[in-house]
Structure formats: C-alpha cells, structure tokens
Amino acid sequence: MEMLPLLHGLNPEQLAAVTLPPQHALILAGAGSGKTRVLTTRIAWLIQTNQAGPHGILAVTFTNKAAKEMLTRLSSMLPINLRGMWIGTFHGLCNRLLRAHHREAALPQLFQILDQADQLSAIKRLVKSLDVDDEKYPPRELQHFINAQKEQGLRASAVEAWDDFTRRRIEIYEAYERQCQREGVVDFAELLLRSFELLTRNEILRRHYQERFRHILVDEFQDTNVLQYRWLKQLGGGGASIFAVGDDDQSIYGFRGAEVGNMRDFEREFKVAHVIRLEQNYRSHGNILDAANAIIKNNEARLGKNLWTDAGSGEPIRIFEATSDLDEARWIVEEIKALCRDGHARAEIALLYRSNAQSRVLEHALFSAALPYRVYGGLRFFERQEIKHALAYLRLIANPDDDTAFSRVVNFPTRGIGARSLEQLADVARTRGLSLHAAIAQLSGKAGTSLAAFAALIESLRQGTEGLPLPEVVDHVIEISGLSSHYRNEREGADRVANLDELVNASASFVAEEGSREPEEEGQSALASFLAHASLEAGEHQAGDSDDAVQLMTVHSAKGLEFNVVFISGLEEGLFPHENAILEEKGLEEERRLMYVAVTRARARLYLSFAQTRMLHGQTRYNVASRFVDEIPAALLKWLTPKIRNVFAASPNASYGGGPSPALPRKAGPASDSGLSIGQNVNHAKFGLGVIVNAEGSGSDTRVQVNFGHAGMKWLALAVAKLTPA
DNA sequence: TGGGAGTGCTTTTTT
DNA sequence: AGCACTCCCA
Secondary structure (H helix, E strand, O other): OOOOHOOOOOOHHHHHOOOOOOOOEEEEEEOOHHHHHHHHHHHHHHHHHOOHHHHHHEEOOHHHHHHHHHHHHHHHOOOOOOOOEEEEHHHHHHHHHHOOOOOOOOOOOOOEEEOHHHHHHHHHHHHOOOOOOOOOHHHHHHHHHHHHHHHOOOHHHHHOOHHHHHOOOOHHHHHHHHHHHHHHEEHHHHHHHHHHHHHHOOOHHHHHHOOOOOOOEEOOHHOOOOOHHHHHHHHHHHOOOEEEEEEEHHOOOOOHHHOHHHHHHHHHHHHOOEEEEOOOOOOOHHHHHHHHHHHOOOOOOOOOOOEEEEOOOOOOOEEEEEEEEEHHHHHHHHHHHHHHHOOOOOHHHEEEEHHHHHHHHHHHHHOOOOOOOOOOOOOEEHHHHHHHHHHHHHHHOOOOOOHHHHHHHHOOOOOOOOOOHHHHHHHHHHHHOOOHHHHHHHHHHHHHHHHHHHHHHHHHEEEEHHHHHEEEHHHHHHHHHHHHHHHOOOOOOHHHHHHHHHHHHHHHHHHHHHHHOOOHOOOOOOHHHHHHHHOOOOEEEOOOOOOOOEEEHHHHHHHOEEEEEEEEEOOEEEEEEEEHHHHHHHEEEEEEEHHHHHHOOOEEEEEEEEEEEEOOOEEEEEEOOOOOHHOOOOHHHEOOOOOOOOOOOOOOHHHHHHOOOOOOOOOOOHHHHHHHOOOOEEEEOOOEEEEEEEEOOOHHHHHHEEEEEHHHHEEEEOOOOOEEEE
C-alpha cells in the first residue's frame, strides 16, 4: 500500500501526529516546527481517508488570519467543497452558533456585537445612568472586571462578593447584563459565555453538535482561557476527538487571561496517552535556536521541549550596545541600509520591540534615511472613527434600540441635539425602561422636536434602503446621514471620505465572498452578517506606503511570523523584561517566553541591541543590559561594540574602546560632590554592579537610586551604603 | 458648538 | 514627550 501523497515529506513526529487514530491528542509544537502544516494535513487526512466528512470537523483558531490561512491551505490540499466545515475563531464560531439559535439563546435575530471600544462606551453610559462614582469605579476597570468574570464563566449572580467594593462592582456587572440584553447587544466575552450556556441548558442542541463534530482541532491551545477550555470540553463531551496543538513556551497572553495550565489540565483530564513533540525546526539556523533554547531553559514551569535543526549553525548573533536610544536607531538604520545593499529585501527585515512607545524613535530614523517601513498595530479599518460612525447608522437600521450606536451618532454630524436634551432623553428611557430611540416619542418641547427629527432620519434610512443590495445600502446611508458631506467639508477630511468609499467596496466584496461560502446563513440579512463581520474582524492594519518595506512591530504581534533578518531592540532591564513584570515570578517567565518568541522569528540573521540611556515618558532613563542577553551563551554572540556595562557579566573593568566616551548628560547634581554622578557604574558589596539613575538630597543626606539589574532598583543613602565606582 | 487649556496616563492585544 | 480626555468659555 502506498502512502498518500499528502503525507509525503512529513518527519516521523509530524506523521505520527497527523495520522493519530481518533483519540484526544496534545501536540507540543515548537516554533517553526510545521504546526500549521500538521494541523491542516491532519484535517485533510481525516477527510481523505473517510474518517470524517467536512461536516464533522470543527477547527478553532485565535485570529482570523490563522483561520483564513488554514482554509487556504486546505483548499489547495483537497479538491472538495469545504463548505460544511466549521473553521474559525472562537468568537466567530460562537457568533455562528448564536445566530443559528438566537431564539434559544434569548437574543434578537439581529443582535449586534460590541467590540472593545463599544463595550467601554456602553459601560460609561451605564455608569452615568446609575450615578456611579467614576473615580472609585473607573469604566476601564469595570470593563476589565466584567470581562474577567465572564472569561471565568461567571455571571454576576455567581461572583463571590468578598467586600463592599466587589459587591458594588457585581451590581454594576448585573446592570450591565440587563442593559445589553435590553439593547440586544453582546460583547466578545458574551459570545463565548452565551453559547456555552446555550449548550449547557439545551440538551438537544448540545447532543446535536456533539454528535456532529467528531473531530475538534484547536490551534494555539496555550492561549485559551478558562471559558474557552470549558467550551471545548463541552463540545467534545460526546465522544469527539480533540486534537490540541500548542506551545507552552510561546504563551505570551497570560496578562489577558490565557491559561497555559489548560495544557496540563487537558493532558490529565482527557487522559492523553502520549504527548507528541514537534521539535525539529525548519526555520532558523542553529545558533539562533541554541540561543532560544538557552533562554527558555531558565523557565521553571515548562512542559519541556528542545528545538533542533539540521540546517547548520549559521552566523553568530550580532549584538550592539548603543549610548542612547537615538544612537541605537541610527545604528539599526545603517545596518539595514547595508543589508539592502547586499540584496536583502526590506520586507524580510523585521524590527521588533517590547512596547509601542519605542517605535517612534525608530520610525524617525527610518524616515530620515528614506527607508520605506511599515508599522503594525496601528488603528484598523473598522476601528476608524468615520467607519464606526457609518456602522452605527447601519446598526440603527438593523436595530434602532441599540443605544450604543444611537448615542454615537445622534448628534453626529451635529444637528443641535446637545447634552441637555440627551440627558432628558436618558432619564425618560430609564424611568420607563425604554431604549433611547423608543423614549423619543415620550418627549415634548424643543428637545423632543430635534430628537423626533433624528428618529425620522433613521426611519427614512430604513425605508430608503429596504430591499437594496448591501453596497447600495451602505452608500445610501453614508450620503443621507450627512456623514459624507460632513467629512467633505472638513479640512483634513479627504482620507475619511476615501475610507467611507472603501467601506462601500468592503461591503461589496463581503457580499461576493460570503454569497459563495455561507449557505447556512441564507435568509439572514446580509446587513447583519456584514455588521458582525465588521465587529469580529476589525480589518487589515493600516496599509503601508510600500510593499517592500521594513517591518516594525511589537514582539507580541510578531508571533506566528518569520523573517530572514530580525532586530530585537531595547534589550534593557526594566524595558525587556518590563519592570512591571520583573517582580513576580510568573511575570518574568512570561517576559522570557516573549524573548523566546522574538528570537525564534529569525531565519538567518539575528541582531540584538540595547541602549545606555533612553527617553521614556519624557524622562531620560539609565539602563543596564537585559538579563536575557546574559542568558545567551557567549560563544553564540558577536559583539559589535566592546562588551562593557554588562552588569551580569563579570567583566566590569573592560573599557570603552577608542571613540569618545558615551554622551551621557551628566548634570551637576547632589550626587556629584561625592565623586559619583548619574549614569555612573558602581559596585555594591551585596547587590553587585549597578548604575546610578537618580539622586536627591545633598551632603550627608544624599541618596542615590541605583539599578542593580537582577537585584532591582534601590534607593541608597550614600552615608550608609558602600558604593565604589566601577 | 467647538476649540483651547488643563489633567493624567503610559506593557503587551485579539476577538 | 505625546496623547486622550475633560472642562470651561466665547
């Protein structure tokens, strides 16, 4: 018997994973080990060997991009129609489930989805109407609280009230639930929780889906939160096989509720017979992998895994110590220029940093050098102001009781409806238990007139678009609402007008795509699915000016990507690892995983850099090199600057070779009469080598703040502490 | 109603 | 420093 062509070229572990008999499986897939390939080949194999039909497969990812990628690869592997297959994000699939069973889920057919920003404004509105003290209960904090509860699977009634403060927050959570229900809107976490509850409560539906999906495949399993895991357990509870792929070493979203522990729990609770490890890396050269392995080895909480490659060790890792953030940026630009001269494509060069604030200096330097670049992580299409305005009008057509949408555009473009009128309206709505829109009819006087005119506008939009194809609906709404002319008259409005036009195009291509793919949603208003699409998929990040551009992004957004050349900048204690994370063990381990992710993005060449001083939040900070630099074996590193100032290495006496000494701003401060100055390296008997970052007081009262790296930031009295210049 | 001044925040981010 | 947000005045 011959092997299916689809299995050709898989290594033994990949093959074992792909062809596993129907049983629960945990695949530990290291960076660059062919994870997506295994996942898609597994699906193709199940179908080709008739173990499952497309109908019986559920595949879950975290991002729309990953879902799309999977679908694309699958359709090139299988010459069949994949329509019946459920591939998508957790949220997308839950949306699909809730749309199909909206009645059972107690939702209006055209329920709207609140994105993060919508949710926040809904909470702000609620806080105002409940007369909550927003100093004590900041809306942002409430939003976080509510989402955290939902992600634990907890309704307001189930949250434990341990103190008065929490009790009040629970009341607000409860009021928020009522408000959402009244308005017919759901937030992201609600999509998950609501569909989980639907399946819990409704045995018939539960069994239907449990019996339908015999194979459940999960991508990036290390990123699942508590609720997502329970959701999977429930769907798989009818004897399905769950095939979970993940990498605990790449879990970098703990800060927003991702639970790496789910991997261990899964292994235990589902009695996974043996975990398959994909450790052969097809991406990076040996030195890069060795560095990554050496770094991650310092983490305690690991399932354990060691990447290897047969690609040869390749080049050493280049490391540069800059005197300042500006100096660092300048050096990076010079290096990139040289790389481009050597024939490297700009798009194959990535510039990574820990936090977005770092991009400014880099962008400036790239811009000055006329190097095309593209920054990821900006405002996305569906998040733009003008787009959200247009969508709000569309939402009001679908559901005039959507108070969030109502509030957004009731006076935009301005039509003389001021804060006073809206307060009046909100009062009426509250006392009578009506939506803002419904409350208009109860209002008289001047406020009543202008608001009635707005209600009439919404009604005319609804009537004027009835039966029209979606793109024409969108176009009509943009024109008649006054948005279009408003932005045309605005000085800087040209881009916004263009974006509104683009929205019409987006709706047209949505219809074109959707019509060919979603037979199950027939009969449902195209408008509603378009609105859901807009919420669930915020759209491409801001397009770059040029296709062949240097790629700038945070380490987080680099996950899943790879480049021939990678720069990791700002490798400084306090920045990377971030100071907020250093204190707790878990935080530091997550930072280290982040570093691991960063390093493993590189195929052939990796640059590391750090700066002695950096401007942050309007203040100059004095830094020492990141501990992660020291976790890389010295033999793998090629220093482009003499190795000094590296507090973790025991060579404090190395001198700065050649050139002028680093241009540290040495202000004559209180510290100077002791022979010490800011920016100076010092030795301390207990804490070791550090750098002075701040000083206060004078004479015998002088205290200095010293960054000791490992030992942290300390304030020391000069009279007491024995500090010697290093 | 809109803009100017004052205030406060600032890790990472997808859905 | 830079940005978002609020508040107050013309």
